Amino acid sequence: MIDATHDPALRSWVESANGHPHFPIQNLPLGIFSPPGGGAPRGGVAIGDRILDLPAAAALLIGEAAQAAAAAGAPTLNALFALGAGPRRALRAQLSELLAEGSPARARVEPLLHAAADCALHLPARIGDYTDFYVGIHHATNIGKVFRPDNPLLPNYKYVPIGYHGRASSVRVSGTPVRRPSGQLKLPDSEAPVFGPCRRLDYELEVGVWIGPGNELGEPIPVGEADSHVAGFCLLNDWSARDIQAWEYQPLGPFLAKNFGSTISPWVITPEALAPFRIAQPARPEGDPAPLPYLLDDADQRAGAFDIGLEVFLETPGLRERGLPPHRLSASNTRHMYWTVAQMVAHHASNGCDLHPGDLLGSGTISAPDEAGCGSLLETTKGGTRPVELESGETRRFLEDGDAVILRARAENPGFVAIGFGECRATVLPAR
Structure with a gap:
């Protein structure tokens, strides 16, 4: 299960991610957030002191990764969880490439980032049991x-x-x-x-x-x-x-x-x-x-x-x-x-x-x-x-x-x- 996303030499163009105690580019955790100024809760990924809007990033992804990002457009991650490991791994791999230092997609990804301190965080999923x-x-x-x-x-x-x-x-x-x-x-x-x-x-x-x-x-x-x-x-x-x-x-x-x-x-x-x-x-x-x-x-x-x-x-x-x-x-x-x-x-x-x-x-x-x-x-x-x-x-x-x-x-x-x-x-x- 160790792959390029775990490379210790991997750095992000999101400067705060490099050396971040919780959310370096090797982590990329999932969550539900509301952007600054309100707006519907949706899926996001923590990268340093920023949050990447997942449904907004779906257009930059392909295949199972795009499917996973689209599933995160709801106010809970239940639909994404239901997809299983394959789409989740594909999402991680492609996000790692988009956020990595030297990524040619930086100009398109950067507007999709929000300052985490200005966002509201919610329960990640609707807990049935x-x-x-x-x-x-x-x-x-x-x-x-x-x-x-x-x-x-x-x-x-x-x-x-x-x-x-x-x-x-x-x-x-x-x-x-x-x-x-x-x-x-x-x-x-x-x-x-x-x-x-x-x-x-x-x-x-x-x-x-x-x-x-x-x-x-x-x-x-x-x-x-x-x-x-x-x-x-x-x-x-x-x-x-x-x-x-x-x-x-x-x-x-x-x-x-x-x-x-x-x-x-x-x-x-x-x-x-x-x-x-x-x-x-x-x-x-x-x-x-x-x-x-x-x-x-x-x-x-x-x-x-x-x-x-x-x-x-x-x-x-x-x-x-x-x-x-x-x-x-x-x-x-x-x-x-x-x-x-x-x-x-x-x-x-x-x-x-x-x-x-x-x-x-x-x-x-x-x-x-x-x-x-x-x-x-x-x-x-x-x-x-x-x-x-x-x-x-x-x-x-x-x-x-x-x-x-x-x-x-x-x-x-x-x-x-x-x-x-x-x-x-x-x-x-x-x-x-």
Whole structure:
């Protein structure tokens, strides 16, 4: 999957792309934007600090690439996702040529660029269904220790890519505030629950997976073909109201503790852009069972995982007032996922469940094995018993009103140009 679009010597005539921390010409992520001054949302590609209008560029493209650009003329990328990998790869290849240094098409392409700072970004797709997995084994272990110190992982964890069906209606794009939820709380000093604002609001560091073509109802997706049904990736903050969840989650799992909001980054990082950052799935610890045959594919085991650095930052009112930078809470990596993306997709469809273009899967919280890599405050603060101390003099056990959580991701590999995901950011508003 490595081709000319990944060439580290490749430079763009869009000067801001050269050395850009997120969007060099080797990335070319997809998204939905509105140009300055309004206008209908349409597909775009990030290049440095600019956005290329995809439907406007369709006339400069041929074949499947032109088909893909035309499909991006809608206010969502669902139609483009449905086309699959072939048109998406053709689009990437031809856009790379158009935007490369020395391109004879520069004069025709340049008027189709907009300053990203002047554009509005939207959800990339109309999300039909949302499923959250639980493939971060260190997070699962840390959380399990709170409830089952002697046996933190349930017996099924190493056999099943555990997931649950969430809701799509409250997924929002980065920059949209999240309202502190209210719900039933069981306080330590009361026999009956009370209804009120969440007191233990938390974030969860996740990666989102966008579904491409999908499958028909009743037709499973073999694990060896699952990658062809992935349209791209994003960052995902799956907010969690820990105190509401503690009371409501038995016997059916989280409900109001999760469905009040999830935040995703606006740019879809394509599988092609991430090709240089694929790695072998880390070997399972000795004694762990091998995946069942329907989840086991040699090619997926050789190159089905990713090496993507993940970070979480906290920006508080006190830090802002003092002109201090956001505080880094965590640094983790996608290599800590116990199951691959292909295994998640294959398992989801193994019973014949149909996946549709624009469906969103969450990885579940991705924590590193060390304490500096916890993917949630529940882990970092040991359930609120060990507060985080900030340079502003503030402390945090859980999130307070006015706090902003910022997720970032960066893929690096010697010999290739590093790419980023852009930010996934949201500020907490007070409960109503």
